[in-house]
Amino acid sequence: MIAQLSVAERQLALVVLGLLALAGLAMTVAGAVNGDLIAVHGLIVLVFAAVLMFVVGQGYYAPEPSPARLAQYYDDPTKVGIVLAMIWAVIGMFVGVWVAALLAWPELTFVDQAWASFGRIRPVHTSGVIFGFGGNALIATSYHVVQRTSRARLPGQFSPWFVLLGFNLFCILAASGYLMGITQNKEYAEPEWYADIWLTIVWVAYFVLFLRTLQRRKEPHIYVANWYYIAFIVVVAVLHIVNNLALPASMGEYKSYSLFSGVQDAMVQWWYGHNAVAFFLTAGFLGMMYYYLPKRAERPIFSYRLSIISFWGITFLYMWAGSHHLHYTALPQWVQTLGMTFSVVLLVPSWASAGNALATLNGAWTKVRDDATLRFMMVAAVFYGLSTFEGSFMAIRAVNSLSHYTDWTVGHVHAGALGWVAMITFGSFYALVPWMWKQSRMYSPKLVEVHFWLALIGTVIYVFAMWNSGILQGLMWRTYGESGGLAYSFMQSVEAMHPYYIARMIGGLCFLLGAIVGFYNIIMTIRMSRQGTQPDARDVPTARADQVLVAGE
Amino acid sequence: MAEFHRKLERNAIGFVLAVIVVSGIGGFVEIAPLFTIDETVEHDPDMRVYTPLELAGRDIYIREGCSACHSQMIRTLRDEVERYGPYSLAVESQYDHPMLWGSKRTGPDLARIGGRYSDDWHVRHLVNPRDVVPASVMPRYGWLDENRLRTSDLGRRLAAQRGVGVPYTDAMIANAEADAIAQANPDNAGTSGVYERYGRETHVRPFDGDAEVLTEMDAVVAYLQILGGLTDAAHDQQPEG
Numbered sequence: 001m002i003a004q005l006s007v008a009e010r011q012l013a014l015v016v017l018g019l020l021a022l023a024g025l026a027m028t029v030a031g032a033v034n035g036d037l038i039a040v041h042g043l044i045v046l047v048f049a050a051v052l053m054f055v056v057g058q059g060y061y062a063p064e065p066s067p068a069r070l071a072q073y074y075d076d077p078t079k080v081g082i083v084l085a086m087i088w089a090v091i092g093m094f095v096g097v098w099v100a101a102l103l104a105w106p107e108l109t110f111v112d113q114a115w116a117s118f119g120r121i122r123p124v125h126t127s128g129v130i131f132g133f134g135g136n137a138l139i140a141t142s143y144h145v146v147q148r149t150s151r152a153r154l155p156g157q158f159s160p161w162f163v164l165l166g167f168n169l170f171c172i173l174a175a176s177g178y179l180m181g182i183t184q185n186k187e188y189a190e191p192e193w194y195a196d197i198w199l200t201i202v203w204v205a206y207f208v209l210f211l212r213t214l215q216r217r218k219e220p221h222i223y224v225a226n227w228y229y230i231a232f233i234v235v236v237a238v239l240h241i242v243n244n245l246a247l248p249a250s251m252g253e254y255k256s257y258s259l260f261s262g263v264q265d266a267m268v269q270w271w272y273g274h275n276a277v278a279f280f281l282t283a284g285f286l287g288m289m290y291y292y293l294p295k296r297a298e299r300p301i302f303s304y305r306l307s308i309i310s311f312w313g314i315t316f317l318y319m320w321a322g323s324h325h326l327h328y329t330a331l332p333q334w335v336q337t338l339g340m341t342f343s344v345v346l347l348v349p350s351w352a353s354a355g356n357a358l359a360t361l362n363g364a365w366t367k368v369r370d371d372a373t374l375r376f377m378m379v380a381a382v383f384y385g386l387s388t389f390e391g392s393f394m395a396i397r398a399v400n401s402l403s404h405y406t407d408w409t410v411g412h413v414h415a416g417a418l419g420w421v422a423m424i425t426f427g428s429f430y431a432l433v434p435w436m437w438k439q440s441r442m443y444s445p446k447l448v449e450v451h452f453w454l455a456l457i458g459t460v461i462y463v464f465a466m467w468n469s470g471i472l473q474g475l476m477w478r479t480y481g482e483s484g485g486l487a488y489s490f491m492q493s494v495e496a497m498h499p500y501y502i503a504r505m506i507g508g509l510c511f512l513l514g515a516i517v518g519f520y521n522i523i524m525t526i527r528m529s530r531q532g533t534q535p536d537a538r539d540v541p542t543a544r545a546d547q548v549l550v551a552g553e
Numbered sequence: 554m555a556e557f558h559r560k561l562e563r564n565a566i567g568f569v570l571a572v573i574v575v576s577g578i579g580g581f582v583e584i585a586p587l588f589t590i591d592e593t594v595e596h597d598p599d600m601r602v603y604t605p606l607e608l609a610g611r612d613i614y615i616r617e618g619c620s621a622c623h624s625q626m627i628r629t630l631r632d633e634v635e636r637y638g639p640y641s642l643a644v645e646s647q648y649d650h651p652m653l654w655g656s657k658r659t660g661p662d663l664a665r666i667g668g669r670y671s672d673d674w675h676v677r678h679l680v681n682p683r684d685v686v687p688a689s690v691m692p693r694y695g696w697l698d699e700n701r702l703r704t705s706d707l708g709r710r711l712a713a714q715r716g717v718g719v720p721y722t723d724a725m726i727a728n729a730e731a732d733a734i735a736q737a738n739p740d741n742a743g744t745s746g747v748y749e750r751y752g753r754e755t756h757v758r759p760f761d762g763d764a765e766v767l768t769e770m771d772a773v774v775a776y777l778q779i780l781g782g783l784t785d786a787a788h789d790q791q792p793e794g
Contacts, residue, residue, distance in 0.1 A: 119692065211566075319577070321581075401630055477632060
């Protein structure tokens with residue numbers, strides 16, 4: 001793959017990696033002087049940079065790549081991104097099953113060590129699946145989609161790698177940090193200040209790369225999938241920077257303190273937290289849906305107007321909704337009311353998106369029946385509709401008084417994360433993998449079918465278990481006995497959760513098994529490509545050169 | 554509308570700017586006033602800051618991810634007030650960088666856990682929760698009792714806290730390490746300094762039962778025992794609760 005980089009790009013890569021190694025060395029030394037754990041992260045950065053320098057060095061003297069490559073799309077980073085996403089999926093979901101088991105059987109911890117306790121490995125699960133799996137899937141598919149819908153090759157061969165691998169370094173720092181107890185405890189923004197600074201650099205490079213590709217486009221219009229990828233990249237940058245403003249104890253220590261405190265910090269965190277759901281887990285994946293679903297169904301998007309309404313509706317309304325996480329708290333009530341109101345209205349653009357996707361399948365229902373890949377995407381759209389309805393419902397103050405702090409919230413999150421985010425990703429991957437490795441189909445369509453049913457059954461078990469436990473928990477906490485006192489102790493509500501926690505673990509296990517089957521199938525498809533490939537002659541940027549228009553025209 | 558949009562979607566830079574403006578409104582309207590409207594946080598001149606030992610305990614609470622399962626925010630609901638005590642006020646987490654309100658109660662709320670149980674109960678509970686609460690699903694935290702507390706960084710941590718707005722004095726920062734050691738050892742000559750800087754109400758005792766060795770357990774128990782006790786504002790405001 002290094003041979004595909006121009007010699008100047010190889011030099012640039014070595015310089016950037018050299019700087020990264022220096023930064024790692026500085027962290028190691030400063031940490032060692034203070035006896036601080038930041039030294040371990042410095043070492044990880046150093047080793048990461050050194051390994052990549054070695055890889056670049058190995059290919060450094062390869063001849064300059066042929067200019068003919070510029071007439072092709074640049075897909076190597078997408079391929080690596082798909083594999084990385086699947087590795088993180090298996091890791092993240094495995095840890096998820098592990099922490100689920102710990103809630104059912106707290107003594108099941110195989111190693112009685114600090115790093116293996118629930119509080120430290122739980123964020124490895126959440127960050128592993130959201131950032132590791134979801135983030136890599138978004139980066140990989142965004143590279144693919146923006147090239148095809150712009151009929152333009154990525155502007156260079158260095159920056160796509162910088163973004164992809166830099167993002168994975170962030171994921172490694174995040175996960176390894178939690179195990180050592182390095183966390184700033186902000187939900188879904190746990191990594192400490194230096195990892196946050198690194199992600200900011202990577203994200204700016206991502207933004208520039210995406211925009212430069214769009215500026216090279218040979219289509220006058222920017223396709224709707226790219227609107228969502230733009231919103232995802234831009235808004236996540238803003239959220240990330242504001243939410244992570246913090247002051248480190250010193251430059252040689254991992255510990256930092258948030259710039260905000262108390263009620264303002266709560267509002268900032270949930271403005272971030274809810275919109276991480278909106279712009280990371282929704283907008284980005286809607287981008288995926290708007291490309292792969294119509295491509296696979298071979299049907300155009302049902303309605304252009306609905307696409308516009310739902311895009312701007314989501315972009316505007318979601319940013320108001322975060323305060324519904326803080327009903328009945330010390331947050332001023334006017335903010336709570338605004339959050340609730342906008343959350344309810346948010347149902348309109350959400351269902352417009354889900355409806356637009358399902359209506360696109362009209363005329364292709366026989367394909368949905370026969371093709372598990374398309375069925376993944378169809379079910380994803382259904383779960384998207386269901387969980388956005390549930391979300392608006394749970395944002396109503398009276399409902400939230402029951403659901404908040406309970407497993408119902410966990411069930412809701414997983415209806416979205418398993419049913420929508422993971423399903424649309426698997427569907428998109430099953431469409432994308434044969435294209436990327438130039439095969440006519442996946443290694444085993446039967447295994448795609450097996451994966452589909454494991455994923456669906458797992459999701460349903462999980463969500464039903466958490467609905468039951470959450471509502472039961474909420475009711476037990478607020479039930480009054482005949483004597484006028486609270487009827488149940490807190491511990492009685494904990495004991496009542498036990499069967500549901502087991503069921504939840506089984507549901508999660510099914511989902512994990514499905515992901516492993518999917519990973520195997522993808523690996524075998526990649527191996528098939530060694531036996532021979534069937535390139536699609538139409539899949540090149542200049543295929544319709546006769547219709548070329550100047551970008552922005 | 555469609556005509557306007559057809560133009561907008563031909564211009565990448567214009568599209569990006571539109572996304573920034575449209576997405577920026579909500580957060581701005583909801584967050585900015587929280588810093589300017591005076592009633593957002595109640596005023597309590599008697600609100601005290603965490604001692605260095607309590608802050609160290611809080612940092613360990615954060616390190617172990619306790620707030621994944623324990624909230625510190627009692628809502629304004631009758632059953633919560635009966636179960637946990639007066640509902641939480643904004644002033645009570647005024648010095649919490651970051652706040653630890655939490656979002657899930659796999660275990661009970663801890664906003665007013667301070668003083669509810671003895672130090673000894675907390676130590677036994679943290680070493681093995683099932684020794685004192687048989688049906689508990691909480692992990693064991695035995696290593697807290699074995700790890701010596703690192704105090705060399707406390708001065709820098711207090712200084713950073715002051716940097717983000719917590720009113721630590723120069724004397725508090727200069728004596729951070731000594732105060733942490735003294736707070737867990739009543740025989741230490743420095744205890745008078747702890748009282749002087751943090752008030753007569755400050756808990757000074759061997760939290761883990763051993764005055765000689767300062768462990769992470771000392772810090773965590775000191776933190777748990779002060780939860781809900783930094784200010785009386787909630788009790789003053791809701792005497793019935």
